[in-house]
Amino acid sequence: YFPVRAGGDLAVMHGIAKALFALDDAAKADPSRERVLDVGFIETHTNGFEAFEQAVRAIAWTDIERESGLTRADIEGVAAVYAQAKASILIYGMGLTQHRYGVDNVRMICNLALMRGNVGRPGAGICPVRGHSNVQGQRTVGISEKPELVPLDRLDAQYGFSAPRTKGLDTVGTVEGVIDGSVHAFIGLGGNFVRAAPETERLEAHWKDLALTVQIATKLNRSHLVCGRTALLLPCLGRIEKDVQRSGEQCVTVEDSTTCIHASFGTSEPASDQLLSEPAIVAGIARAWKPDDTRVPWQAWVDDYGLVRDAIEATYPDQFRDFNARLHTPGGFPRPVGARERR
Incomplete structure (x- = not known):
């Protein structure tokens, strides 16, 4: 267990990548050793690798240690274990995604998997641990604020109506809309939106200004105690x-x-x-x-x-x-x- 400094995830992952490059350099110098990087996979299935390598090699270990809260020896030890594994599943939770650099964190996890070819083969891959049981599944069946991700023409034909083509609101847009007054009602199918969303204190202060809040839920949470002018709590199976x-x-x-x-x-x-x-x-x-x-x-x-x-x-x-x-x-x-x- 390595207690990473809060916000230091990117630094740790860059350190692991830097250590992998060093291990691969040593393997290249010894013809009897197997390469650490999956060169064939990288050449066939990735792009931008040279720029990535150059950027990682340029980062100083002192900067990595300061930002990550770990020592160089700790990170190199992790990289050595990863380099020896024949197949690896990279699992990450919401701590890596729900902050300012969440997208960069996920991209870097992907980079670590790509370096070793841990995509598209048995026992390997990337596995996100979701906050709700079907966050992933809802996107698969077209629940999205982005109309370009949904087969709207097909839905129009199936059900005889014209689906909206204007972009909806994501979580951040909804929070901003509640705060600035452009959002007037909220219906939540599960979840603890007020507590889970960013800017919790500001959001709670403006939540009471909503004309209607509806919470469909299996158990009570803090969001049910922060109500709009009319509030409904609908328990469900x-x-x-x-x-x-x-x-x-x-x-x-x-x-x-x-x-x-x-x-x-x-x-x-x-x-x-x-x-x-x-x-x-x-x-x-x-x-x-x-x-x-x-x-x-x-x-x-x-x-x-x-x-x-x-x-x-x-x-x-x-x-x-x-x-x-x-x-x-x-x-x-x-x-x-x-x-x-x-x-």
């Missing part, structure tokens, strides 16, 4: 609870950190027989808003979640081919990812 609808017991689907998609069944009895599922709540809001609009089969989707999966397959036929049929594959079925196949 948790993923560990049995979900029985008109067609029988239901399962939901999750995409794990290795981009494998699999079924998830609840095993516990619900905390109350009055709890609704998340799909039932969302569909209920939609039906109450447009009671005479039959273009989207909201009630049928609530009755049988398999129909939701059929709809996902129709929207993303390549990624979700035979969705319901493959759902119970042991370990899940992998979503097509170019990096896994070295494409």
Whole structure:
């Protein structure tokens, strides 16, 4: 265990890369030794490597030690272990992503994996640990504030409406909108937005100015205690609870950190027989808003979640081919990812 200085992650990873270059230099000088860098992989599957190498070699160890809070010997020891591993999975949590240099941190993790060819082969890869069970899966099925990432034309054709083409708000944009008054309502499907978002104190101060806040949740958290002028707290079934609808017991689907998609069944009895599922709540809001609009089969989707999966397959036929049929594959079925196949 190496206690990295807060904010020192980039320095540590640059130090590991610098040590890997030094180990590779030593291997090149001895023909009997195997190279540390995966030269063939780098030449075939990466770009910009020379500039990256030059930048890393130029960093002084004194700067790395000061910023990381670790000694050169510590970092070189980590690099030596990594260099000896035949395959490595690089796992990172939200501590690396939820701050100013989160994107740079993830890019550097990728660089370390690419240096050793730890992408697209058995036992190797990059694995993010998410803060919620399906943060990754929601993006896969088109939940995004960026319209260019969603097959809007296909959705228009499927459901007979024109989806908005204007860009929505991400987390930072939402926080800024609450603070400056341009956001008037908030509906949260799980999560602890007020506490998890940046600028928590400023956000809490302005949260009470929202006309409406709706929290759909499985358990209480701080965000439920900070309310808009009208506030609703809607408890729902948790993923560990049995979900029985008109067609029988239901399962939901999750995409794990290795981009494998699999079924998830609840095993516990619900905390109350009055709890609704998340799909039932969302569909209920939609039906109450447009009671005479039959273009989207909201009630049928609530009755049988398999129909939701059929709809996902129709929207993303390549990624979700035979969705319901493959759902119970042991370990899940992998979503097509170019990096896994070295494409």
